[in-house]
Amino acid sequence: MNRRQIDGIVRRGGPWQAVQRGVLFAVLALFCAYYLVPLVVMISTSFKSLDEIRLGTLTSLPQAVTFEAWAKAWGSACVGVRCDGLQPYVWNSVMMVVPAVALSTFLGALNGYALTKWRFRGADVIFALILFGAFIPFQVILLPMARTLGVLGLAGTIPGLIMVHTIYGLAFTTLFFRNFFIGVSDGIVRAAQVDGASFFGIFFRIILPMSLPAIVVTLIWQFTQIWNDFLFGVAFTVGESNPVTVALNNVVNTSTGVKEYNVDMAAAIIAALPTLAVYVLAGSYFVRGLSAGAVKG
């Protein structure tokens, strides 16, 4: 029997099939609109002048496109008392996200490799204990961490935030790499061992080069998580060192002055652009990260 005939809702021919097909596409299109309208509203509002916003509606397209809101969101919007726009905070996020992603990914790979390819006694228990850290509500570590960062002299600094993200990202990155390495034949490692290759030799020359897909998935997952983080940013940084998500929230939720929705929207797009770009460019890896995040590897 032909595959196409048996596994769709729609399999009878004739006009009935056309109707069903039509309904199917109508529903799918409706949901496309549901997910896309907020994005369109966000973009179109960011190109309007404040007058146009006051007079027009949410869904109307900008009559006279202006980049004023963008310029202001980037360079002169007030975040608290400082009026330099989002720009400095975007750099804060970049400076935080690069080392935190690189460190947590590298350490996760090393951890996953040691736990799966060198299965010493207790490796499973250690993995289970580390994995638990991926699920705790971070509220439960906020107070001790605030104190610890204070003691280390890292309170309110970007290095402090890098440390926090690296530590709490480790559970996830270890999980990703463990799930990947479990599928890698132990024979490769044994053979290399017989050849006299060392623990690190095998890791750097054999394991890492072959785990490129897992590395990409993990990098993307960590990048999205850490760039989008708000809780650690708001709890452990102050003013100058805020990541962009915290700055965005401050721009949007200031109660002083005239509410500039176009600036809010431009600022939101600026904050969203890096992760959105990664999603568009490497969507399939992003989806694999999402399903790996669902524990099942």
Add this chain to the structure above:
Amino acid sequence: MALPKALSRSPWRSIDRWLPQIVVSPLFAVSLFFVYGFIAWTVYISFTRSGVMPNYTLDGVGQYVRLWATPRWQVALRNLVTFSVLFIGLCLVIGILLAVLLDQRIRIEGAIRTIYLYPMALSFIVTGTVWKWILNPGLGLERVMHRAGFESFTFDWLVNADFAIYTVVIAGVWQSSGYAMALFLAGLRSVDDEVLKAAAIDGAGPLRTYFGIVLPMMRPVFMSTVIILAHLAIKSFDLVMALTGGGPGYATDMPATFMYAYAFQRSELGVAAASAVMMLVTIIAIIVPYLYSELREGRR
């Protein structure tokens, strides 16, 4: 990569034997200290008299009594229940519906899936900002409806204490329902074609095939999706902060925002720690049985 024999017999060889343990130990120690140690620390704070400053005199369950007597905590819990039920329910319904529809051999499936899933790449702060604007009383949706001729249409949920929590649901579902779709679609794709063939031969209609045969087979996927969504719901913090800031008043507070407010704004460390412990207990009650069954299945 063969090393000279002399080198492989050197003392390095014996260190190499222990290298896996030596590499894992510090990472494991970090996890022990920063996860388990910090949890113990927070639990300890919750049993002390800590107020504005940490005070390590033990106080029994005093902070828990105080927590549960706080009306704001009661509101936060009620909101968590309302939000979780609606959020999980709606994400499941939309997720299953879209997954089944996308499973019909649509040629542009890839493009549609990309559209359904992109909100997951956004920060909850961005999502909150956008929906705050769309739901703006006056300039937002309300104005659109007025211009469309529905003059009496009012939509003030965002500033209405009785309804504001539903705006959090709206934005949350928008962001996460595509994720549920992706998980279900992966589940549908893993159903054996033979099953579908057998159903077709038996003359089962499309609806019966899905609701009678395929979906019941996806119970594990269903379970993990519910767990993931519940996990998101309990941790939801950013979305509330961006959309309503917990307001009006504390009408949309959730345990996560409550904990933050008591820890960093009101400086009632004991109560904050107690609320964090309550959150942890809730997560453990959900996650541990799930993880246990997952790991057992994995070993089989």
